[in-house]
Amino acid sequence: xxxxxxxxxxxxxxxxxxxxxxxxxxxxxxxxxxxxxxxxxxxxxxxxxxxxxxxxxxxxxxxxxxxxxxxxxxxxxxxxxxxxxxxxxxxxxxxxxxxxxxxxxxxxxxxxxxxxxxxxxxxxxx
Amino acid sequence: xxxxxxxxxxxxxxxxxxxxxxxxxxxxxxxxxxxxxxxxxxxxxxxxxxxxxxxxxxxxxxxxxxxxxxxxxxxxxxxxxxxxxxxxxxxxxxxxxxxxxxxxxxxxxxxxxxxxxxxxxxxxxxxxxxxxxxxxxxxxxxxxxxxx
Numbered sequence: 476x477x478x479x480x481x482x483x484x485x486x487x488x489x490x491x492x493x494x495x496x497x498x499x500x501x502x503x504x505x506x507x508x509x510x511x512x513x514x515x516x517x518x519x520x521x522x523x524x525x526x527x528x529x530x531x532x533x534x535x536x537x538x539x540x541x542x543x544x545x546x547x548x549x550x551x552x553x554x555x556x557x558x559x560x561x562x563x564x565x566x567x568x569x570x571x572x573x574x575x576x577x578x579x580x581x582x583x584x585x586x587x588x589x590x591x592x593x594x595x596x597x598x599x600x601x
Numbered sequence: 602x603x604x605x606x607x608x609x610x611x612x613x614x615x616x617x618x619x620x621x622x623x624x625x626x627x628x629x630x631x632x633x634x635x636x637x638x639x640x641x642x643x644x645x646x647x648x649x650x651x652x653x654x655x656x657x658x659x660x661x662x663x664x665x666x667x668x669x670x671x672x673x674x675x676x677x678x679x680x681x682x683x684x685x686x687x688x689x690x691x692x693x694x695x696x697x698x699x700x701x702x703x704x705x706x707x708x709x710x711x712x713x714x715x716x717x718x719x720x721x722x723x724x725x726x727x728x729x730x731x732x733x734x735x736x737x738x739x740x741x742x743x744x745x746x747x748x749x
Contacts, residue, residue, distance in 0.1 A: 492693075494676060494686050501675070537693070537711045564690075564697030567704065586622035586694055 483509040484600070487529035489520040489546065490562065491538045495585070499533050499562070502592055507600060517541025524550055529557065531599065534579065536563040536570065544577055551578030560599050562587070603654070603729060603748050607703075608632070611658055612733055614698030615744050618691045619737050623673040630734030630741075638721035639732060639745065644684050645719065646692025649710040653703075656728055656748035660691045666740035685714045695744075725749065 486508040488499045496513045511527040514520035518540045524532070532550060536543035543561065550557055561574045564585040571582045583595040612629055619627035645661035667684045676683060692712030700709055724730050728749035735742045 492686050492690055493678070493683060494671075494674065494690060497676065497678075498674070564693040565700060566697050567701040569704075570700075585690070585697065586618050588621055588624070 483507055484530035485509055485511045485527060487511060487520065487523055487527060487532045488513045489515075489517070489532060489538070489543070490535040491515045492535070495535070495562065498589075499592065502589075502596060508596070517543065517546035520546050521549055525553070528554070531596075532557060532559045534559050534561050536561060536565050536574065544573060547574060547577045547579055558599050560595055562592075562595075603731070603746070607654070607748075608731060608733075608746055610699055610702045611695055611744060611746050614695035615660060615691065615733075615735055617698065618694040619670075619735075622690070623670045623737070625673065625737065627735050627737040630736060632731050632733045635722070635724050635730040635732050635745070635747075638723050639743070640721045641715065641719050642742065643716060644688040645715040646688035646690075646695075646712045647715060648692050648696045648699075648712050650699075650707055650748055651710075652708040653706040654748040656725055657745075658692075658695060658699075658748070659722065659745040660688060660695060660735075660742065661745065662688060662691075662735075662742035663740065666737065666742055669738060669740065681716070685716055688716075689714045722747070 488496050490496050511529055512523040514523050516538045534543045559579045560581040561579045562583045566584040581595055581599045616627045642661040642663040645659050647659045649657050667687050668679050689712050696709045725747045728747055730747040733744040
């Protein structure tokens with residue numbers, strides 16, 4: 476398919492929890508998002524990022540090997556237009572501010588309902 | 602000594618997970634002080650706390666309870682890794698809630714998961730260890746808060 480006429484945005488899911496990755500994969504917003512990859516840690520995520528060039532990333536913060544904040548920094552350095560939704564249980568203000576300062580565009584607390592996820596993704600895509 | 606409001610933060614973090622992720626609130630039983638070693642259920646998520654308090658917080662649950670929670674979460678994989686994942690996520694939520702409420706006074710480790718035949722939790726010397734039963738549907742888990 477020609478990327479220029481593809482109406483969907485490419486989605487990369489980054490989370491060390493299989494359950495969370497699958498929940499995001501099932502998101503109803505998939506009419507606008509096309510899954511291009513899932514990663515369980517920051518290192519894997521960066522490799523997939525350069526291979527798949529996603530437009531949207533959902534990002535956990537606490538992960539083995541490389542944490543989400545560092546991963547966001549590196550992704551934004553490569554592609555400043557990427558839209559990143561942080562999905563994390565670390566919902567204190569300082570963490571949220573740090574993530575946003577590094578280039579994240581939204582923050583969703585874990586645990587989340589399907590509705591909260593869809594609303595957060597809709598906000599991100601607006 | 603651990604204050605009641607501090608204990609409540611850990612309890613609220615646990616019940617919040619059930620209410621949001623498993624779409625049905627959990628109720629808590631009467632907390633009691635652990636006087637002798639406590640056997641863990643099949644899966645446990647543990648966080649270590651340091652700073653103003655020192656010790657561990659552990660959520661331990663039977664496999665049957667986790668399986669029903671996964672069903673409520675529309676999961677179709679009920680394997681060992683998914684069970685591990687789930688108790689890790691509960692512990693993660695407890696950790697996040699504590700961090701939000703206590704700030705930098707408490708340093709909280711990322712959760713680690715114990716499963717299978719693990720030794721019972723021993724009462725911590727010099728600390729009062731609280732056990733809080735967590736009831737959800739027909740199942741029961743335990744939250745153990747051992748902080749000095």
